Amino acid sequence: MKWVIGNWKMNGLSESLHEARSIGDGVGGWTGKVVSMVCPPATLIARMTMHCAGTPLEFGGQDCHAKASGAHTGDIAAEMLHDAGARAVILGHSERRTDHGETNEEVRAKVDAAWRAALTPIVCVGEVEAERDAGRAEAVVEEQLTASLPDALPAQENEDLIVAYEPVWAIGTGRVPTEADIGAMHGQIRAHLVRRYGEAGHRVPILYGGSMKPDNAKAIMSIADVDGGLVGGASLKADSFLAIAEAAAAAEAA
Numbered sequence: 385m386k387w388v389i390g391n392w393k394m395n396g397l398s399e400s401l402h403e404a405r406s407i408g409d410g411v412g413g414w415t416g417k418v419v420s421m422v423c424p425p426a427t428l429i430a431r432m433t434m435h436c437a438g439t440p441l442e443f444g445g446q447d448c449h450a451k452a453s454g455a456h457t458g459d460i461a462a463e464m465l466h467d468a469g470a471r472a473v474i475l476g477h478s479e480r481r482t483d484h485g486e487t488n489e490e491v492r493a494k495v496d497a498a499w500r501a502a503l504t505p506i507v508c509v510g511e512v513e514a515e516r517d518a519g520r521a522e523a524v525v526e527e528q529l530t531a532s533l534p535d536a537l538p539a540q541e542n543e544d545l546i547v548a549y550e551p552v553w554a555i556g557t558g559r560v561p562t563e564a565d566i567g568a569m570h571g572q573i574r575a576h577l578v579r580r581y582g583e584a585g586h587r588v589p590i591l592y593g594g595s596m597k598p599d600n601a602k603a604i605m606s607i608a609d610v611d612g613g614l615v616g617g618a619s620l621k622a623d624s625f626l627a628i629a630e631a632a633a634a635a636e637a638a
């Protein structure tokens with residue numbers, strides 16, 4: 385199974401509902417090969433869920449608070465995302481880590497919150513350019529995984545965790561690591577998950593994110609241990625989202 389998850393970031397108004405519907409109408413042919421999801425701004429989750437009813441498109445949030453409720457002005461609880469129709473939530477995206485100073489420990493608490501609310505956490509890790517240049521990319525990702533992920537997976541059968549490797553320097557830049565570098569990092573992440581969670585670590589989807597486009601998606605998703613993509617800019621329009629989903633289906637079939 386491949387995953388194509390669109391991270392819409394801070395983009396989307398009412399007029400985007402038809403774009404989501406076009407995505408939902410288009411992805412049906414790849415059911416069973418590709419799970420397609422859009423993570424719109426929280427304001428649109430409930431409306432998109434209704435607008436895309438009857439299509440296989442799923443929805444997720446972009447962040448949540450660790451607590452279930454309380455005096456936290458402006459924050460959104462995992463339970464609220466679930467109530468709005470989300471089945472997953474992106475956590476620890478580099479833009480949250482940079483813009484809001486989110487730490488690994490906070491991300492870990494949010495993973496527990498997602499599980500509490502029956503959401504699949506999509507935990508993002510990735511090095512900045514200076515760290516890669518200094519030969520520290522692997523060490524940085526290892527550290528983020530160690531501290532951002534809880535020590536045990538919940539006892540349930542279906543996808544209970546997704547990890548996304550997003551090299552920060554590749555986000556929104558049009559630059560992508562070599563296939564060898566992506567393969568090496570995904571292999572390292574898989575080894576970490578298996579060491580940590582045993583056999584269940586093999587089941588955790590590991591997505592690549594950072595300038596994934598229709599023209600590089602099939603090659604990237606054909607790399608060992610790349611189970612799909614977390615897509616920013618190219619997920620905003622139905623034609624490019626669907627082209628990436630088609631590439632995912634081709635990679636899965638190969």
Ligand SMILES: O=C(CO)COP(=O)(O)O
Binds near residue numbers: 391
């Ligand atoms: O940050 C990303 C997805 O979470 C990637 O963004 P781009 O696909 O726009 O590079």
